Structures are given as structure tokens and as C-alpha cells.
Amino acid sequence: MVVAILITGYFTGCKKKEDLSTPLVGLGGDTWAKGPLDDWISTNYTTPYNMEIKYKWDRSELGEINKDVVPILESKVIPVLETIKSGWINPYVDIKGGDFFKKYVQKQIYMVGSAQYNSNGSITLGVAESGRKVTLMVLNDFQKGNRSSVERILHTMHHEFGHILNQNIAVTSDYQRITAGSYSATWFNIAEEDANSMGFISSYAMASKDEDFVEMLSIMLVDGEDNFQALIATLEPDAQAKLLKKKSIVISYLKSAFGIDFVALQNKVQAEINTMAPLKK
Amino acid sequence: MKNLIYIFLLAAVFSACRKDDSKPVNGTVDERIEASMTAYQTQLASAKFGWKGFLNTGSNGVYTFLFNFNDKNRVTMSADYDPAALESSYRLKALQQPSLLFDTYSTLHKLQDPDPSKFNGAPGAGKGADFEFRFVSATADTIKLEGLFNQTPLVLVRSASEEENKAVFAGITRMKTVLSNLKTYFKRITIAGITYEVRFDLPTSTISFSSYENGARKTVTSGFYTDGTRIGFFKPLVLGNTTLNELKDINMDSGAGIVNATALGTKVQFTQAIAPLVYDKTVVDFFLNNPSNLGLYWDASDGFTISGVQDAFNLNGSIPGFEGLYFFPKLNLNGTLTQSFRFYSAVGYVGHILAYPAVKIQDGKILFNATALYNSVTNVKMRTAQQNTAIVLQQPEGFYLINTGLQKYDLVNVKDATAWLSFK
Numbered sequence: 001m002v003v004a005i006l007i008t009g010y011f012t013g014c015k016k017k018e019d020l021s022t023p024l025v026g027l028g029g030d031t032w033a034k035g036p037l038d039d040w041i042s043t044n045y046t047t048p049y050n051m052e053i054k055y056k057w058d059r060s061e062l063g064e065i066n067k068d069v070v071p072i073l074e075s076k077v078i079p080v081l082e083t084i085k086s087g088w089i090n091p092y093v094d095i096k097g098g099d100f101f102k103k104y105v106q107k108q109i110y111m112v113g114s115a116q117y118n119s120n121g122s123i124t125l126g127v128a129e130s131g132r133k134v135t136l137m138v139l140n141d142f143q144k145g146n147r148s149s150v151e152r153i154l155h156t157m158h159h160e161f162g163h164i165l166n167q168n169i170a171v172t173s174d175y176q177r178i179t180a181g182s183y184s185a186t187w188f189n190i191a192e193e194d195a196n197s198m199g200f201i202s203s204y205a206m207a208s209k210d211e212d213f214v215e216m217l218s219i220m221l222v223d224g225e226d227n228f229q230a231l232i233a234t235l236e237p238d239a240q241a242k243l244l245k246k247k248s249i250v251i252s253y254l255k256s257a258f259g260i261d262f263v264a265l266q267n268k269v270q271a272e273i274n275t276m277a278p279l280k281k
Numbered sequence: 282m283k284n285l286i287y288i289f290l291l292a293a294v295f296s297a298c299r300k301d302d303s304k305p306v307n308g309t310v311d312e313r314i315e316a317s318m319t320a321y322q323t324q325l326a327s328a329k330f331g332w333k334g335f336l337n338t339g340s341n342g343v344y345t346f347l348f349n350f351n352d353k354n355r356v357t358m359s360a361d362y363d364p365a366a367l368e369s370s371y372r373l374k375a376l377q378q379p380s381l382l383f384d385t386y387s388t389l390h391k392l393q394d395p396d397p398s399k400f401n402g403a404p405g406a407g408k409g410a411d412f413e414f415r416f417v418s419a420t421a422d423t424i425k426l427e428g429l430f431n432q433t434p435l436v437l438v439r440s441a442s443e444e445e446n447k448a449v450f451a452g453i454t455r456m457k458t459v460l461s462n463l464k465t466y467f468k469r470i471t472i473a474g475i476t477y478e479v480r481f482d483l484p485t486s487t488i489s490f491s492s493y494e495n496g497a498r499k500t501v502t503s504g505f506y507t508d509g510t511r512i513g514f515f516k517p518l519v520l521g522n523t524t525l526n527e528l529k530d531i532n533m534d535s536g537a538g539i540v541n542a543t544a545l546g547t548k549v550q551f552t553q554a555i556a557p558l559v560y561d562k563t564v565v566d567f568f569l570n571n572p573s574n575l576g577l578y579w580d581a582s583d584g585f586t587i588s589g590v591q592d593a594f595n596l597n598g599s600i601p602g603f604e605g606l607y608f609f610p611k612l613n614l615n616g617t618l619t620q621s622f623r624f625y626s627a628v629g630y631v632g633h634i635l636a637y638p639a640v641k642i643q644d645g646k647i648l649f650n651a652t653a654l655y656n657s658v659t660n661v662k663m664r665t666a667q668q669n670t671a672i673v674l675q676q677p678e679g680f681y682l683i684n685t686g687l688q689k690y691d692l693v694n695v696k697d698a699t700a701w702l703s704f705k
Contacts, residue, residue: 025311032372033353056370057384059413068395068406068430073386074369113386117395117405140386141396 030056037077044085049102053081055111061135063127064116072113072139079144080111080136080153086276087150087222088157091268096260104164108133113140122188125152128160131167147277154273155222162214169257175249176209178242183208196235199242216246217254224270225263314375321381321416322373324424325350330440331357332424333449335506336392337434337515341408343486343506344392345453347446348437356383361450363388376415381426383412393430409433434515438508448509456507457483460551462533462540464588465698466683466691467554472544473523478558479551480685490518493559555698557681562645564690565682568704569610569620569640569647573688578607578623579704581692584666585673588699599666602627606670608704620649622674624667632658634671641679646695648679673700 037055045051054061057071092101106128115138116124127135136156143149179199184190187206195203205215220228228247232240254260307313325332331349338344349357350371359366369387374380383389391400392410402408411428414435418425422439440446460481468479470490477490489502503516511529518525529543538553572578582605587593597603604625612621620636641648658664678695685691685703694700 025309025315030372030374032370035353055385056372057382057413068393070390070394070412071385113390114395
């Protein structure tokens with residue numbers, strides 16, 4: 001009998017009914033009265049590409065929260081986003097279609113006004129996190145129509161998007177064997193010209209095989225074929241051969257992995273840049 | 282024994298399920314935070330003429346703003362350094378406490394811009410200001426906040442009228458003029474029966490009150506802001522049994538060297554004084570024996586201040602690339618220990634004033650037998666500036682030495698306390 005009571009007691013005794021209808025206060029993240037800027041972002045980025053564009057200050061979005069960094073000037077938001085749309089989104093969407101782009105695109109862009117000053121004397125101009133988020137910095141200095149401003153922003157976007165592509169389908173391993181012994185953690189001590197003469201397109205490309213690949217891709221897209229050829233012409237035959245080999249792997253990679261015609265993509269990007277910021281003759 | 286176990290188990294079954302449905306009387310933490318943020322938001326947006334804002338960066342001084350918040354997360358702002366009204370965004374957010382964030386770039390952010398080309402701040406540090414603040418306290422007309430990054434205090438005072446807004450920036454200049462009416466190094470004020478030695482530092486907007494209790498010096502210091510004819514203290518000054526938050530009705534008196542004010546409803550006066558309240562005669566000895574720079578010299582980077590005019594003899598303008606007037610307290614001159622004031626520019630040594638024979642210490646005061654040897658300087662402008670400096674140093678009454686902080690000393694003339702050099 002006692003055992004029976006115990007058993008029923010255990011199974012029936014403790015029935016708590018919790019009220020789950022209580023609303024949670026403060027759920028749903030940041031809220032503010034939406035303005036025309038928010039509508040523009042919604043129309044041009046969030047709705048078509050499912051991207052979050054964060055331009056309001058949120059220190060927790062920064063990798064290093066103890067650095068003095070300031071937010072973006074509102075008047076810079078649309079010019080930067082228009083540039084990115086023309087020079088990065090549109091070429092991919094034109095060539096490969098919206099579905100491809102939506103599948104791979106980094107979902108968040110965080111916009112910051114100033115650079116981040118580091119204790120080693122360098123400054124950080126942008127950060128990307130695992131193919132999900134790109135933090136663009138120094139945007140308060142952005143000038144629409146200024147060639148170097150436009151190229152810098154687009155370089156960052158193409159660079160980070162290159163990482164995503166490469167993380168989804170890795171480039172063939174013959175790429176990393178081209179300059180296998182020259183990768184260096186202290187790439188920032190090496191001048192651009194020295195990096196070039198070792199068969200790298202930039203000093204940052206020396207950081208690792210992955211950076212090498214995306215630097216190659218993004219610089220060729222943003223600087224264009226003419227500048228690439230001009231760079232090649234200044235180099236010794238050995239460095240020339242290395243860079244040309246890297247180039248051919250990038251081209252065949254895009255074709256075989258994603259069916260993208262690199263030359264067509266490059267021409268699109270160049271056409272957009274030339275429209276936005278014509279070279280001063 | 283077995284029965285006992287059953288009894289325990291039964292007891293456990295019947296007592297285990299205690300439902301506790303009690304809820305906090307004041308609502309949950311989230312609800313309370315939400316309520317306080319709504320209250321702050323309403324208060325900010327409700328000020329018809331906006332708010333006057335005073336931000337204290339400490340060593341980079343106090344900056345004055347006009348803010349006008351609306352209920353759509355927009356704020357219009359102007360500042361003493363940038364009076365054009367510009368709009369940007371703000372929002373309230375519960376970080377660890379209810380906080381006010383100026384969340385897109387504005388006039389305020391210039392102070393904190395890490396790029397020195399923007400507002401001449403330090404690289405990667407700006408001017409040590411803030412643009413994210415936590416609420417510290419709020420009354421109907423005053424909201425006190427504190428920066429989350431550099432802990433700079435921000436005081437918001439509700440503006441009463443459009444006229445008040447128009448006058449706020451001009452009021453700062455006026456206040457500086459009024460206070461610089463006190464031309465002597467030593468200044469005094471008597472509040473509630475106690476006389477204090479007062480020191481202003483106008484570039485950093487700092488005020489300090491010193492009093493003596495049984496011979497021991499007691500000093501209270503605070504940054505201050507100018508709001509019309511009133512100065513408010515960022516940190517209330519605790520003076521004896523009274524706490525002073527502000528001084529009101531600050532005006533020049535018709536008499537020379539007097540400034541009137543109201544403290545806690547009582548009329549008070551700042552007056553000039555030519556001697557310190559209590560003079561510490563031991564300071565001079567330490568000063569002569571412990572020069573702070575390489576153990577060799579003291580650096581008076583600006584030359585003499587005379588009657589409140591900084592660098593009165595224009596050393597900076599007369600000596601190309603002027604770097605400092607250095608005082609060497611222990612100069613070995615042909616075997617005799619003596620003292621020398623030496624002028625330095627970017628190219629090096631450019632003349633000196635020798636105290637020879639050595640300085641005389643008299644009653645804790647220092648007397649320079651300044652034998653000026655600036656004759657070697659041929660440039661007339663440079664020589665005049667050095668001569669003028671020497672003439673003051675030659676005053677037979679000598680100088681007080683006042684310790685103003687760690688490795689900081691002021692040399693003040695005894696004759697009338699209107700000429701001083703600041704050494705560090």
C-alpha cells in the first residue's frame with residue numbers, strides 16, 4: 001500500500017502549470033523610430049538579399065571593445081552602400097543570378113566611422129568574421145566618386161566574399177604550392193614591392209594561403225587586368241611565372257567550382273568602377 | 282527500520298512539491314528597467330527648449346553643448362567649438378544600466394575621434410571624451426550621466442528659454458573675463474566663516490579650494506562648467522559641514538580685483554591676496570635639491586605670467602622654436618655651486634640668467650641675485666624678452682615657492698603676487 005502511494009505520489013504529485021503567456025520585456029533587440037535611411041536599407045539590401053546593415057553604434061559588434069572608435073556619419077551610409085551594390089553585388093548577380101548570391105553572401109555589414117588604432121602602431125580598416133559579418137571602417141572618410149575610396153571598399157567586399165567562396169569549395173592544393181615557403185606571420189613588415197617580387201600580389205597575401213588566394217581574386221577584380229599586366233611587367237621572370245600561375249588557377253577555380261566566367265566578372269566590376277569613379281585623365 | 286524509510290519517503294512525496302507563484306511586487310527586473318528607460322526618454326524629449334550639456338574631459342577641458350532630443354530617436358546638437366546645429370541619432374539602451382547612446386557620428390563624436398586630423402585629438406584616443414553614457418541621477422531639470430568608455434561626466438540642464446540657449450556659448454567667454462579680473466596668484470573666498478585659498482585653472486576649467494586645519498592643508502578640487510552667470514561643479518565641493526554644488530550670480534565688482542558670487546543663498550566675494558594663507562617654508566629646500574628633469578633642471582615652458590597674462594614677455598614669439606625656460610638649481614661654476622635660468626630653443630641653448638653668487642633663502646622665500654648675462658644674445662627681440670624676465674627675477678623681495686602637485690612648483694613674486702613661473 002505504502003509503495004502504491006509512493007508511486008502515485010511521484011507521478012501525480014508535482015504537476016506545475018507554468019504560465020507561458022507572459023510577454024518578455026525587451027525582446028527583439030534594438031529598436032528605434034525608423035527613418036528614411038532605414039527604409040532605404042530595407043528596400044535595397046534586406047528585402048532583396050536578406051542582409052542586415054548595421055550603421056548605428058553598437059560597441060559589442062567590435063572585435064576589440066576597448067579601442068577608441070567612433071560611429072559612422074549618417075550621410076555616408078547610402079553612398080557606401082550604393083558603391084558596394086554597384087561594384088560587388090551587381091556583377092555577381094548579373095553573371096550568376098540572385099539565388100547564387102543570396103546563398104553565399106555574408107549576412108551582416110557593420111559600418112563604422114573611424115579606423116581602429118592598434119597598440120602595434122597599425123590601424124585596422126576592416127574586419128571579417130567567418131563569412132558571416134563584415135565590419136567596414138574609416139567610412140567617414142569615404143568619398144563617393146573618389147577612385148581610391150571606391151576601390152578600397154570594393155576590395156574589402158570582394159576579399160571577404162572570396163573567403164566565403166573558398167570556404168565552401170576549396171581551391172585546388174596546387175595553388176598553395178606555388179609560393180609554399182614564403183608565407184609569413186609578419187607579413188606587415190614586408191613592403192608591397194618585396195612581396196610582389198616574391199610572387200605575391202600584395203604583402204597581405206603573404207599572411208597565408210587563404211589570404212593569398214582571396215587577395216589575388218579581389219585585387220584582380222578591383223584593379224583590373226591592365227593594372228595586373230602592368231604589375232607583372234615590372235617583375236623578374238620567376239615572380240611573373242608565379243603570379244601568372246596563381247591567376248590561371250583563380251580563373252579555372254571560379255569556372256569549375258561555381259561556373260563563373262572570371263573575365264566577364266572582372267569586366268563588369270571594372271565597368272561599374274569606371275562609371276562610379278572615372279580615372280582622371 | 283524499514284517503516285522509518287517509508288515514512289521519510291512518504292514525507293518527501295507530500296512535501297516536495299511546493300509551488301511558489303509569488304512575483305516581485307515592483308515587476309521583474311526587465312520591466313523596471315524598461316519603465317525607467319521610458320521615463321528618461323520622456324524626460325529628454327519633453328524639454329521644450331532642449332538641454333544644455335556640459336562634458337568634462339578632465340585634462341582636455343570642459344565642453345558645452347545644446348541638445349534637443351525628440352521622441353523619434355533624433356537629436357539636434359551644437360557645441361561651443363562647433364555652434365552650427367546638426368542632426369544625428371540617439372537611442373536609450375539597457376546595457377548594464379539604462380544608457381544614452383549617441384549612435385551615429387555627431388559634433389560630440391569629434392571629441393573622441395581617434396583620427397588626429399579630425400579634431401586634433403590624440404591618435405587612437407581623441408580627447409578622452411565619451412558618446413555612450415549611463416544615467417547616474419535625474420531630477421526634473423538636471424540629468425547627470427557618466428561616460429561608459431572614459432567615465433567623463435556629462436551634466437544636462439533643462440533650458441528655460443530660447444534666449445538662454447542663445448546666450449550659453451557667449452556666457453563661457455564672459456565668465457573667463459570675469460574670473461580673470463582676479464589678477465593675483467593668490468585668491469580667497471570666505472564661505473560659512475572659513476577662508477579658503479582659491480585656484481582656478483581656466484584651460485581645464487578646474488577650481489580648487491584650500492583651507493588649513495591645525496596647520497594641515499586640505500584641498501578640494503572639481504571641474505566646473507559655466508551656465509550663464511552660474512558655475513556648477515561636476516563633483517560637489519565638500520567644505521567643512523557644507524556641500525557646494527554651484528556658485529551663482531558671478532559678477533565683477535566695481536572695486537578692482539573683486540568678483541561677487543552667491544553661495545548657498547549667501548553673498549560671497551572672491552578677493553585678491555598677495556600672500557598665501559599659510560606658507561610652507563620647507564618647499565624651497567626640496568625644490569632646490571630635487572629637480573624633476575634628469576635630476577638637473579626644472580622646466581617653465583611658458584615664461585612669466587604677469588597679472589594673469591600667460592607668457593607676458595612673449596618668449597614663445599621672441600625666441601624662434603622656443604622650448605623652455607629651464608632652471609638649473611645646482612650649477613657648478615668654477616667650483617662654486619650656483620643657479621642658472623637657461624633659455625632653450627629647438628636648436629639648443631640661447632642665453633641664460635645667472636644667479637651669482639648663489640640664491641639666498643630667507644624665511645622660506647627665495648631671492649635671486651640675478652646677474653644677467655644675456656648680453657651675449659645679439660637678436661634684439663630675443664634679448665628684450667630675456668632682459669624683461671631677468672628684471673622680474675631681480676625683485677629684492679624674492680619669491681614664494683608653492684607646491685601645486687606632484688613635481689609641480691610655482692614661483693610667485695613676494696612683492697605683489699602678480700608675476701609667476703610654473704615649473705614642472
